Amino acid sequence: MATHLSPCSSSSLKQQETKLLLSSRFIAVPRRCCFSTWVQFQPRIHSRNHFQLKSSNGYPLNAVSLQDGLETSFPFSETENAESTVSITVVGASGDLATKKIFPALFALFYEGFLSEDFIVFGYARSKLTDEELRDMISKTLTCRIDRRENCEDKMDQFLKRCFYHSGQYNSEEHFAELDIKLKEKEAGRKSNRLFYLSIPPNIFVDVVKCASLGASSANGWTRVIVEKPFGRDSESSGELTKSLKQYLKEDQIFRIDHYLGKELVENLSVLRFSNLVFEPLWSRNYIRNVQFIFSEDFGTEGRGGYFDHYGIIRDIMQNHLLQILALFAMETPVSLDAEDIRNEKVKVLRSMKPLLLEDVVVGQYKGHSKGGKSYLAYTDDPTVPKDSLTPTFAAAALFINNARWDGVPFLMKAGKALHTRRAEIRVQFRHVPGNLYKRNFGTDLDKATNELVLRVQPDEAIYLKVNNKVPGLGMRLDRSDLNLLYRSKYPREIPDAYERLLLDAIEGERRLFIRSDELDAAWSLFTPLLKELEEKKIVPELYPYGSRGPVGAHYLAAKYNVRWGDLSGEDS
Numbered sequence: 329m330a331t332h333l334s335p336c337s338s339s340s341l342k343q344q345e346t347k348l349l350l351s352s353r354f355i356a357v358p359r360r361c362c363f364s365t366w367v368q369f370q371p372r373i374h375s376r377n378h379f380q381l382k383s384s385n386g387y388p389l390n391a392v393s394l395q396d397g398l399e400t401s402f403p404f405s406e407t408e409n410a411e412s413t414v415s416i417t418v419v420g421a422s423g424d425l426a427t428k429k430i431f432p433a434l435f436a437l438f439y440e441g442f443l444s445e446d447f448i449v450f451g452y453a454r455s456k457l458t459d460e461e462l463r464d465m466i467s468k469t470l471t472c473r474i475d476r477r478e479n480c481e482d483k484m485d486q487f488l489k490r491c492f493y494h495s496g497q498y499n500s501e502e503h504f505a506e507l508d509i510k511l512k513e514k515e516a517g518r519k520s521n522r523l524f525y526l527s528i529p530p531n532i533f534v535d536v537v538k539c540a541s542l543g544a545s546s547a548n549g550w551t552r553v554i555v556e557k558p559f560g561r562d563s564e565s566s567g568e569l570t571k572s573l574k575q576y577l578k579e580d581q582i583f584r585i586d587h588y589l590g591k592e593l594v595e596n597l598s599v600l601r602f603s604n605l606v607f608e609p610l611w612s613r614n615y616i617r618n619v620q621f622i623f624s625e626d627f628g629t630e631g632r633g634g635y636f637d638h639y640g641i642i643r644d645i646m647q648n649h650l651l652q653i654l655a656l657f658a659m660e661t662p663v664s665l666d667a668e669d670i671r672n673e674k675v676k677v678l679r680s681m682k683p684l685l686l687e688d689v690v691v692g693q694y695k696g697h698s699k700g701g702k703s704y705l706a707y708t709d710d711p712t713v714p715k716d717s718l719t720p721t722f723a724a725a726a727l728f729i730n731n732a733r734w735d736g737v738p739f740l741m742k743a744g745k746a747l748h749t750r751r752a753e754i755r756v757q758f759r760h761v762p763g764n765l766y767k768r769n770f771g772t773d774l775d776k777a778t779n780e781l782v783l784r785v786q787p788d789e790a791i792y793l794k795v796n797n798k799v800p801g802l803g804m805r806l807d808r809s810d811l812n813l814l815y816r817s818k819y820p821r822e823i824p825d826a827y828e829r830l831l832l833d834a835i836e837g838e839r840r841l842f843i844r845s846d847e848l849d850a851a852w853s854l855f856t857p858l859l860k861e862l863e864e865k866k867i868v869p870e871l872y873p874y875g876s877r878g879p880v881g882a883h884y885l886a887a888k889y890n891v892r893w894g895d896l897s898g899e900d901s
């Protein structure tokens with residue numbers, strides 16, 4: 329990774345700490361440090377400068393050591409940090425994602441002290457709004473942490489004062505040049521670091537990148553662009569998108585976001601695996617019988633039918649969120665926690681996957697249903713969805729990794745809208761105990777006795793391991809229990825939203841949780857042939873009632889590989 333680190337002895341650390349107390353120019357960074365787990369767990373004497381920014385991998389990061397996309401690089405010192413500004417322009421500011429997720433995440437970062445004193449937020453969209461109107465709109469969706477409400481109103485006011493709006497077309501370089509003038513005014517001659525968040529429909533990504541990069545790039549700091557999914561709809565369109573983006577940006581300026589990578593439990597997956605001796609030795613075909621990645625929502629595509637019908641659940645959830653988790657789950661140990669080392673390992677896994685066959689996939693679509701006196705509309709009842717749409721709102725798939733570690737292990741995925749519950753989890757089912765002495769105590773169904781590790785990503789984050797134990801008392805009755813790390817009991821503090829982590833990482837230049845273009849290519853290579861076949865053969869999805877557990881085809885698919893879906897086992901359903 330192209331970072332320039334300034335080594336620092338403990339005595340110079342002390343000098344800098346003194347400097348810190350004396351000079352108000354250093355305010356921004358120490359506040360960040362106060363909340364850093366790195367500060368809590370890293371030794372104080374560190375070979376790197378301890379005022380450097382902290383990234384989500386727990387290491388301090390020299391965030392702007394390289395002017396991303398510019399030819400020259402320069403070391404980033406605290407002095408420069410104090411004299412530089414960060415602006416975040418949310419393009420598509422009037423939209424759903426921006427108001428629901430991005431502005432609230434920025435506020436949370438500000439509230440927690442993770443944004444420097446000098447940050448600026450700009451909303452950009454076509455809607456004609458004044459600064460005040462933007463503030464009014466945003467203020468409705470800002471929330472305070474449940475457990476930390478002190479000064480929240482004041483903080484909101486302070487945050488809103490740093491938010492501005494510029495109305496413009498997405499394909500007008502001139503309008504972005506006007507934004508540039510406004511940004512420069514706020515930056516007041518300091519070095520400017522600029523982050524653009526593309527919270528807009530994908531058909532205008534390239535227009536915006538072109539106009540923003542030509543009209544509003546930073547002249548003296550970094551310019552980065554967060555791109556929301558979907559990154560194309562198949563290998564070809566994704567390749568074209570990448571090519572077009574790279575006309576205006578370098579790869580290191582592009583931050584392709586997959587917000588599932590910012591979720592707490594997904595972050596914890598690698599920690600669990602690589603920092604516990606009890607798990608890593610088991611992490612292979614020798615002990616793991618199958619792995620399941622499950623996503624379900626208890627609501628349909630209401631309000632997003634127009635978008636969804638063009639993509640479907642495989643592109644919306646499987647090709648990105650679930651596949652990214654699979655790659656993290658199955659990758660070999662990376663050389664280090666550096667972004668490139670981790671992404672190299674993820675790409676290797678993705679490229680080792682067996683082509684996905686139509687016979688290993690089940691698709692479904694929800695139909696209308698009445699329950700408890702309430703009627704739920706079918707997917708095709710949405711006026712923005714064609715009546716004869718074959719777009720799947722549910723899919724299940726069995727995937728395989730052709731490598732020594734995972735040969736023959738089914739990796740099952742299941743994703744659906746309008747199901748009976750909202751849930752995202754990773755389930756690892758271990759093999760049966762060979763020659764189990766207690767076999768007869770379990771009856772004929774040995775599956776009931778296998779260990780299962782569950783990472784519940786949401787809701788109610790938890791990691792639990794199903795183990796067998798003896799029921800206390802005379803005799804020998806066995807039972808299954810959960811060794812349960814329930815986050816709300818162990819860590820009563822509110823868990824930050826995924827967008828907070830990802831925005832902070834983008835600001836700090838940490839790319840670990842963003843998708844590199846070769847990862848994206850590999851992900852599309854896996855799904856594109858299947859998607860084409862589904863569409864060319866006009867495969868009719870199996871209908872399932874709104875609010876049900878999905879099509880029965882998913883059970884047959886699992887059964888084909890001797891698997892039972894863990895979420896429907898009765899214990900956890």
Ligand SMILES: NC(=O)C1=CN([C@@H]2O[C@H](COP(=O)(O)OP(=O)(O)OC[C@H]3O[C@@H](n4cnc5c(N)ncnc54)[C@H](OP(=O)(O)O)[C@@H]3O)[C@@H](O)[C@H]2O)C=CC1
Pocket residue numbers: 420421422423424425426453454455498526527528529530532556557558
């Ligand atoms: N909403 C969500 O929960 C999620 C969204 N995403 C992705 O994030 C991005 C933004 O999503 P979302 O906020 O829901 O999108 P919206 O449909 O709300 O669009 C965002 C803004 O873009 C402008 N816009 C909308 N349609 C068009 C159009 N056809 N041409 C030009 N401008 C248009 C509008 O602003 P104005 O008219 O003022 O210019 C709108 O406020 C998308 O790429 C989406 O796939 C990803 C994950 C979840």
Ligand SMILES: O=C1O[C@H](COP(=O)(O)O)[C@@H](O)[C@H](O)[C@H]1O
Pocket residue numbers: 587625644645752
């Ligand atoms: O990317 C998407 O994710 C959301 C689900 O996100 P979550 O964080 O609320 O679980 C999904 O509803 C949407 O269809 C999809 O585009």
